[in-house]
Amino acid sequence: MLNLTALRAFHEVARRGGVAGAAARLNVTDGAIRYQIRQLEQELGEPLIIRSKRSLALTSAGSSLYSRLSHVFQEMERACQSLSSDYGMDGDLRIACAPAFAGSRLPSVIKLFCEQYPLMTVRIFSIDMADDSMDIIISYGERPVPGTREAILGDEIYFPVCRPELRYEWDINTPADFARCIALHADTGADWMRLLSMASPQPVQFAQQIYFPNAAVSLQAARRGCGIAVGTSILCADDLRSGALVRLLDMVVPAPNPYFVIQPGAPHKESAERFVEILMAQVERT
CATH class of the missing domain: 1.10.10.10 (Winged helix-like DNA-binding domain superfamily/Winged helix DNA-binding domain)
Structure with a gap:
């Protein structure tokens, strides 16, 4: 030797x-x-x-x-x-996550988790793959997967958001000013319909409309200055803190569904329990 x-x-x-x-x-x-x-x-x-x-x-x-x-x-x-790690855990952690959450809040949670447990490998999957083979499922609304579930911020709200410069460029002061704006829709545009029907007594028209497959893409387009999108208190918390996006007007409606954190099967992995603790602590401070 x-x-x-x-x-x-x-x-x-x-x-x-x-x-x-x-x-x-x-x-x-x-x-x-x-x-x-x-x-x-x-x-x-x-x-x-x-x-x-x-x-x-x-x-x-x-x-x-x-x-x-x-x-x-x-x-x-x-x-x-x-x-010397708190639990010395290693192995894989499999997470199926809704796309909008995966593109906004999830990376910072993963970063904190990996800093605490450096031997863990985290694997992220599409929400379409959510089943009992996953350790954690982060779903917008319910999923037909048996297991324990916990709602994240059940009082989440929706509101319009855009890049700060667009608010001044389009001079947005009332819902009627949306007539000068490009609307960014998620999926069929139900979020905008819900927001406008509950927040404005008068019909609102947009100058142009763009439809994206989900909220993850519509919010990314909003961050790039493509138009105004419907943001949420969970998904846009970091953007609002950094100034990447700003809220428009005083228009808010309750979210139709909460995000659920589902842990299929039992007993749960210790690593999954620790990840959920970090996730909830990060999101609840929104």
């Missing part, structure tokens, strides 16, 4: 481009680093470093060893990290 201390010393020298940097990182003297590398070269029977007063360079053998050691030490760090 090669001396692990010597291998670590060589790796740090190559990584930091010099003996001094490696010595500082490992909290030893420069002489100790040089000694370890000489010992390693003797054991391997190969020169690893081209010695020069001006710069440090690796031999071909040194470059090859450094590349391999980088992978090895990374795996060692991951192994130790798993022990």
Whole structure:
């Protein structure tokens, strides 16, 4: 077995481009680093470093060893990290998610989850694949899948949104001003019909209308300045905080359905329980 201390010393020298940097990182003297590398070269029977007063360079053998050691030490760090993680969980987490939620709120939840559980692999699937093979289902409205379910923000509301500059370009102050606007519809346009019928006593006409397959695409088009869309308190929370989108007028209606977080089967995976906890905490602060 090669001396692990010597291998670590060589790796740090190559990584930091010099003996001094490696010595500082490992909290030893420069002489100790040089000694370890000489010992390693003797054991391997190969020169690893081209010695020069001006710069440090690796031999071909040194470059090859450094590349391999980088992978090895990374795996060692991951192994130790798993022990220090809250639960040391690993494996796959399978999530089927509604497209609008997947395109807006889900990425930040995944980021937080992966930071806490670095050995986990998260796999996202279309909501059309929601069945009992999934660990978590995030659905707009109910799904005929047995399991426990929890509603996310049952008091979610709908309202019109657009890029900030469009509000001023089209001078939108009343529902009648929508006559100058391009409407971005999700699916058949039922969301706009519901919003306008409940919020405006007068019929409202748009200058032009564009129909998209779902809210994920219509909201993305709104972020690009294509027109005005129907936003929701869940899906547009980050956009409103960042200023990417703004609410128009004082038009709001309750959402016809809540988002449900469904965990099929029993018992539930511990990783699924932790993911749902993070998800609910993030969304409930909307």
